[in-house]
Amino acid sequence: MSFREHLEQVCRDVDGAIACSLMGVDGIEVDTHLSGRAGEDEAVDLKSLLVEYSAVFRSAREAAAAHEAGGVAEVAISTDKVTAVARQVSPEYFMIVALRPDGNLGKARFLLRVTAPKLGSEL
């Protein structure tokens, strides 16, 4: 399975998923699968939001490292319009799933936990 297919599968299997991306911790997107459920009415420029969130992921990682709290495994950010959950894939990359606020966050977290090591082995 290519990493693009992994991104697609996560989108397909999580109720309410809008997008799944593989990103560098520097904020540069490697690839993104959009589920097609991201309607115009969402009024959210999802891709640029995910880029912005990569900076949040990076600062969480730096905060945890500075306080010896260990590596950051996961960061989840919920707003009124979108929930995003990110998981470390390798020291340089992470995966992020964006879902509607009523989406299945538990399933998203589970699938990220299962998929991240598979993606990591393909990079």
Add this chain to the structure above:
Amino acid sequence: MSFREHLEQVCRDVDGAIACSLMGVDGIEVDTHLSGRAGEDEAVDLKSLLVEYSAVFRSAREAAAAHEAGGVAEVAISTDKVTAVARQVSPEYFMIVALRPDGNLGKARFLLRVTAPKLGSEL
């Protein structure tokens, strides 16, 4: 119930909770309840980690605002040693619960959702 009692109750009711804080978004702690379960072996300076995470919360808020994703309701950060989940209480304050990685994150999220409005009405 004073806001200190709310912090205590969240700690008491969440399996694996180590601390619950009320913080300003500027990173200044208003009050923290430590559950006593935070042993020396944790090797994590929890309070300063939570201060650091307030900067993460702030940057998530700025990212969401810049991209019209709505207000940030919740941010959760999981590391190898500690999981922290923060929820907005008012524009100036948020609550944060730190728990062991095996703690009950779902219960923590639920109690924050229920408790944050109560705390907000007392500030």
